[in-house]
Amino acid sequence: MGVPNSELPDHFAREASETAWADCARTARSHDEELAKAWKEEIDALLVFAGLFSGVLTAFIVVVYPLLNPTPTPDVNTAILLRISAQLDTISAPRGSVESIQPASMQSTSPSSGQPSSVWTLISCLWFTSLILSLSASSISLIVRQWLNHFTSPTPSDPICSTYIHCLRWYMGFLAWHVPGTLNILPLLLQLALIFFLVGLVILTWTLSAIVAAVTTPLVIILLSFLAFTTLAPIWKTKCPYKSPQ
Template sequence: MDSLPSDQKLRSDFVDFSGKGFLEELQNCLKTVVRDNQEQMRRLVDDLAPKKPVVDKKTEFWNAYRAVSDEYDKEYQQKYGTDLDTTLIFAGLFSAVSSAFIIQIQPQVQDSNPPILVLVAQSLLYISLGATLLAALLAVLGKQWLMYYSSAGESRGTIAERGLERQRKLEGLRRWNFNTIMRLFPLMLQFALLIFAVGISVYLWTVHHVLAIIAMMLTATGFVSYSAFLVSAMAFTDSP
């Protein structure tokens, strides 16, 4: 009589063990195991991944400064380097032409009583040649100045020291008005070209009046056109 309730109890426990509650408990256990395994795998991957270097705010600032300054310096050197190269090429060609005309007129100046117009023409040609050579000399100095500035980031030291040196040289360029000096080279060459044209016109007047008039008309046309372009550039912001 005592064994019957015990058998019924075991049978009921078996039913509960194989019922819906057991399946839910088993699923929860499996989910927990899977979640733990995924967490362990994630930690293992994080441990194997290369660690990023720790950068303080100061180093991060100078890295950003270097990136911006390198881009600025590249455009700056390309702009003025091209202008200086053009100035040197034009000055070399123009000085050769001026020297040829000076040599052509030189025998007439060496006479005992040379004409006044020949002396004036020769003087103007010498002034033109001198202005051209001066522009070439300043262009060479400008190239050296620009090369000195471009070497700022190549010096030894920490990134902060190189950045400070580059900033010091940039402020030096601004203090000494490097941009203004760069604008003087084209003006000097244009002045030399104008003086050369006037000198040729004066000399041609001693050779033949018609040739002199043609040269004067061309010189006047060029001067008026240049003046008109200059005025339009100052009057209109969209003028090239």
């Protein structure tokens, strides 16, 4: 049986207390640094994927975006040639047919006013939503990374004060303000962005070519089925190792 602290000399009790606080501060500091390092590595991987994905998605949007405004811009040369042709027709035609020729010529020079088809509108909605989700994930990732830098910022050398700051940052800061939950949202945003993009891509392929669509659609279905299975499997089987934020 150990000797009670009250029976120890004061300097032994003080030394034991300082050693315990130093060990506690060292353990807390190590916990914070390892956790922040793991989170930063995950955020860096998400940022790389989000950057590549946004670049690919932007290339598709650039192609689809003009289709939302199908009204052609009047060509000056074409308009001049049509006007000259109309004047020549007016000169060579009988007087009674001048009025019937003029509206036809003017009709050919006026730009057509149409609306984009519902298919292109749907594809644009899916891809713009996907781009917004991807950019949102990137923006939130940068903000969270700044939080992690502050979380592991240096603390005073006093072990008691350092331990108190750890408890303040972790329990009253990160956990109370749901920072781990915010980190779990980031992969979910990118997964949703990928799903929206793939759905729009499938619709696009069916619009352009049935053969291309027949090849790409099964691949997209396999990928989406894999994502759905790995997301729902841990709900059915608690021992399933497919643990992920989505």
